[in-house]
Amino acid sequence: MAKKRTNSAPAAAKEEKPATLKDLLRPEVLEQLKTKANELSTAEEKRKEEAAKQAEEARKAEQKRLDNDFEYLLNNSKMDWRSNK
Numbered sequence: 285m286a287k288k289r290t291n292s293a294p295a296a297a298k299e300e301k302p303a304t305l306k307d308l309l310r311p312e313v314l315e316q317l318k319t320k321a322n323e324l325s326t327a328e329e330k331r332k333e334e335a336a337k338q339a340e341e342a343r344k345a346e347q348k349r350l351d352n353d354f355e356y357l358l359n360n361s362k363m364d365w366r367s368n369k
Contacts, residue, residue: 306314350356 309317
């Protein structure tokens with residue numbers, strides 16, 4: 285059987301990659317975009333940390349309120365008083 289001949293044109297097209305946005309932008313603009321991306325990511329991390337801190341403070345405040353609530357303590361205490369003798 286005869287082998288199929290392959291076109292050399294697709295191989296040449298693969299070598300020439302289309303220009304990307306990174307190639308088209310000036311280096312100054314590219315640096316500005318990178319710094320802006322870094323600033324946004326650090327701001328997002330800071331916002332997440334702040335939200336976690338507020339949630340932790342709210343949880344602690346709720347636990348402190350429940351520790352002062354006699355009904356809550358009575359309902360959630362063990363009824364085995366022999367262990368406290």
